[in-house]
Amino acid sequence: MQEIPLHLDFIALLTLLGLFLGFFASYFLIKKSWKSNLPNLFMGLFILCISLTMLEGWLDYTGYIFKVLWLSNFSEPINFLIGGLLYLFIDTQIEPEIKKKYWLHFIPSIVWLGICMFYFLQPDVVKYNDTIEVMQLNIPRANETPPFSDNPFRIRKHTSLLIGIYFTFYILIIGRKILLKANSIGESIFTTTNKTLKIVRNISYHVSVIIIIFILVKIFFKNDVGDYFIHLYASFLIFITAMNIMNQSNYYNEVSTFLELPSLKYKKSSLDELEKKSIHEKIISLMENEKYFLSSTVSLSGLSKEIKESSHHVSQVINEKLNQSFFEMLASYRIEEAKTILKTDLGKKLTIEDVAERVGYNSKSAFNTAFKKITSQTPSAFRDS
Known part of the structure; x- marks a missing residue:
């Protein structure tokens, strides 16, 4: 050849x-x-x-x-x-x-x-x-x-x-x-x-x-x-x-170290599995029982102060236990709450802006973007269906 x-x-x-x-x-x-x-x-x-x-x-x-x-x-x-x-x-x-x-x-x-x-x-x-x-x-x-x-x-x-x-x-x-x-x-x-x-x-x-x-x-x-x-x-x-x-990408919404490798992010973490489990339970309790996510001023540092843990450890647990970033977790809770509201008689009367505010969003466009990303529908289409 x-x-x-x-x-x-x-x-x-x-x-x-x-x-x-x-x-x-x-x-x-x-x-x-x-x-x-x-x-x-x-x-x-x-x-x-x-x-x-x-x-x-x-x-x-x-x-x-x-x-x-x-x-x-x-x-x-x-x-x-x-x-x-x-x-x-x-x-x-x-x-x-x-x-x-x-x-x-x-x-x-x-x-x-x-x-x-x-x-x-x-x-x-x-x-x-x-x-x-x-x-x-x-x-x-x-x-x-x-x-x-x-x-x-x-x-x-x-x-x-x-x-x-x-x-x-x-x-x-x-x-x-x-x-x-x-x-x-x-x-x-x-x-x-x-x-x-x-x-x-x-x-x-x-x-x-x-x-x-x-x-x-x-x-x-x-x-x-x-x-x-x-x-x-x-x-x-x-x-x-x-x-x-x-x-x-959510990268622009978070503070990240330049050229930080994801696989090495928590390599030097001092947390053991029991501590991770404890922090995880505190996060879930605060989100599901107290609906901390409904506030429009929610932040990673604020969440960390509420459960008396360091921001780095809270971020690590969210990443590893939930396979999400802080903002992804926040959006998932807010959108689930919005879906619940939209299914009610009150939700059918509220404007989309009102629903967005009730679940912690300051703008309709941010709410629509997050809702569509998670559900593949706009809030209006979800309500109509």
Whole structure:
């Protein structure tokens, strides 16, 4: 097999940056949302799948794929998972209740993985020849006969067409779900003021653009030669998503040591497990029995004084026992109280600003942001439902 020169340029470097941001963002979205926030979990998985397909595209574009031929076409089955994850993200945004048929959307990817196994099990020389053909390289092929057919069902030659049909199907059912939601609240998706609808509508716009780019690339470029156009646009979307995650982070609401490593934060703590348990019980008692969180002037130092413990130890116990920051814990109690109020007859008569004030928020926007983050609904939508 001939040595293939590497191809590194501005497009390759930009895509590589998008890859790093994609893996970084997906890791934290999945880690922070596991079993607690389905929309963010599906979005994290969606970004991870996008990043993996971009990785294969980057390997092909730069020529590095010839150094790791065992990875050739590894993202093919993942392509048949992206649409389903996008639908699940939008579905759980619009209708947060848990459903039991989410697994159905993973079937196309699993089926395609089975089809691709005949190719994945081929020796590297077969993948070498295939990559040369796909990338339209003017290089002699290696003389090698496959030990068995890499496409016994004769279906993989229609991969691009099937991916196009797959994404079109999901765009249609996503569009239908958005329209039904808009009609149910009497708004137009183009002029809606509903935050959830605006989010899913804008995401659908971007995915539609990707599908259009995909179609144009397949029309004007043979095989996978022009896929870098798709990866560049996907990199742009990942940059925007990463910026939104950083802008909405609780990091800015807390005093943190510069470059402090989370794993070393409490390494030198003098607290033992019995002391942690005691502090934990004091915090829970103050929050649940005295509803300390209802005050708009609540602070970590104030809470620490109330239970006669140091702020550092209280913060440590909240982080380790509740797996939350102080502000996340505070928001969770306040939003639960708000949900209780909104379900009552009085709550139906109060304005959202009044409810926000009753649970300790000084502004409606901060209350709406916290409520939507925890429940995936606005307070008004929760009350109406």
